Amino acid sequence: MDDFGADVFVNRDDPIPTIILDGSTPPRPRTPDTPTEFSDVETPSNRRKGLRGRFSAFKEKAKIQDQLIEKLLAQVVPMDDAQIPEDEPPPKGGSPGVVRPNFNLTTMSNNFRRFNSRIGVVFVFQARAIRLLSWRQPTHTLSFLTIYTFVCLDPYLLPLLPLTILLLCVLVPNFIARHPAAEFSLSSEQAIGYSPHGPPLAPAITVKPVKELSRDFFRNMRDLQNSMEDFSQLHDGIIKLVVPRTNFSDEALSSALFVSLFAVCLFMSVAANVLPWRLIFLTLGWVVTCMGHPAIQRQLQTAHEKHIHPQEEKARSLVGKWVERDIVLDSAAETREVEIFELQHLSGAGEWEAWLFSASPYDPLSPGRIARDKPIGTRFFEDVLPPQGWEWSEKKWALDLWSREWVEERIITGVEVETEGERWVYDIYDEQAVEKVGVIEPPVPGKGKEKEKSKAPPLKPSWEEGEDGDGRRGEWRRRRWVRLVKRKNLPEVPT
Structure with a gap:
């Protein structure tokens, strides 16, 4: 008697039909009714x-x-x-949240x-x-x-x-x-309706x-x-x-879709408040529901085979002509200019020896120079590679003849600029900072301001021009080389 009247909510209806899409693979055979x-x-x-x-x-x-x-x-x-990776642990100091096994x-x-x-x-x-x-x-x-x-x-x-x-x-x-409701036989002469009392x-x-x-x-x-x-x-x-x-595998078609959606967004941002949304939703609901009627489905299938399907190719050709005529793509690859600095070091014999090619000019006040780190780069010109995703657009490197401009753009101080010849940018020789380049002395407590001002080094110009070349120079010199690169066309991955 425990199960009398107890209804278990399960699926007792017909099998759910399968969604079959045109052009897709046929579904696997269904499992028959339970044996x-x-x-x-x-x-x-x-x-x-x-x-x-x-x-x-x-x-x-x-x-x-x-x-x-x-x-x-x-x-x-x-x-x-x-x-199988474990769930990520919660961040330190944060709530643990739900731990999933x-x-x-x-x-x-x-x-x-x-x-x-x-x-x-x-x-x-x-x-x-x-x-x-x-x-x-x-x-x-x-x-x-x-x-x-x-x-x-x-x-x-x-x-x-x-x-x-x-x-x-x-x-x-x-x-x-x-x-x-009370159960009565068909021969009963009393007509008693449903009563919720009792x-x-x-x-x-x-x-x-x-x-x-x-x-x-x-x-x-x-x-x-x-x-x-x-x-x-x-x-x-x-x-x-x-x-x-x-996904822009066909850039012209995706660009046309982007332009169309952008135009629709502009239209909806202006006209959304004046559209009859109640009538629109009412019409869509009735149309979608009526399309499920068997008679209407047969008519729609006949109309699709006789009228709509023959016009599909024509509509596609019209869209393709519009895309080809009005969507103009930038076919030329993007180009940029890259730079490299050639560094040379003054040897003990007073001759300049080639050191390396670096992405940094290694100027006297650069972070690496202050920390007394060695410059990072490559020894040979041929080992300089383009950035990732780019390729060389020119065959050779070109010397930057406007050395004064890139020095001023980087606000480099303590250097001497060569405006003619090989366009080297030299370090200015400083006798007081031969062994203390970039080292700042900490202030001594108890000293007066006048004594601290007397120890401050004199200000130097942002750049100087070399004329005779007889003056003493620092231990490093550099010059800038430039070259054009273009963005590399990646091959399409077959799907």
Whole structure:
């Protein structure tokens, strides 16, 4: 008597139909209805007498089910070679949040069984929605369109809709189940209507998960399998339709789409407040719902084969001509100028020796010079490579003859600029800073301001011009070389 009147909410409707997209691969064959060996029939283990026999039967049933699910998942996810990363740890000082367990085959099988025994309500809703939109019962579809019309004409009724559904579709059926109508034979002469008075006569409706390895359990597995195929077909269809037109593999077509969407955005930003949105949504809802009627579907299919399909190529050719005529792409590759500094060091014999080619001029007040780090670069000109994603646009490097300009742009001080000849930029020799280049003496406490001012080095000009070249110079000199690069065309990756 415990199960009297208890209704288990599972999928007892027809199988969910498959979404088939044109041009896509055909779906895999559906799993047929559950065979008789999966039905709830008595087995020898279930016929054992006593509590021990029932416990052993349940244990054996759960063991077989665990082995079946684990073997199925082991074929999909090989755990021998798989490296599954753990969840990222929470940041220091932050809230730990929800700790999610890592992938585990046993946990996965348990969660799959629990999920499959409770997913029937989703398939029931899906089947009823398909039945409603396919006009299997026209009165139900027309009632839906009537409610939809009222909501579109008066959007303030939208918050009332879920409350009404809760009252009429949940509370009223549950109350009637607790207070069923009295049963009378056909020969009864008394016509007694429904009366809600009196104590409840039946148990309340409960929502329970379906039993594992039962007929309804395998129905849910069937519909879950078919829903995964539907999602895969829908996903592949959307990717095939959207991605080639938006990923700029065809730059002219993607640019035309960008211009069109930008124009639509400008129009909507101005005219969105004057459009009749109630009428638009009302018309769209009626059109979409009426397209599900079998008679209209047959007419649409005939019209598509006779009128729309022959005009598709013509429409594509018109769009292609518009794109080719009005969308102008910049075919020339982007070019930039790169620079490199040739550094030379003064040897003990008073001769300049080639040192390396560096991206930094290594001037007296550069961070590397102050920290007394060696300059970083390459020894030979041929080892200088273009930036990543670029290639050389010119065959040779060119000497920058405007040395004064790049010195002033970088606000380099303590150097001597050569305006003629090889355009070297020399360090100015400083006897007081021969061994203390870039070292700042810390202030001595207790000294006066006048004594500190007397120790300050004299200010030097931002640059100087070399004339005779007889003056003493520092230990480093550099000059600037430039070369043009262009952006490299990456080869298209085949899909």
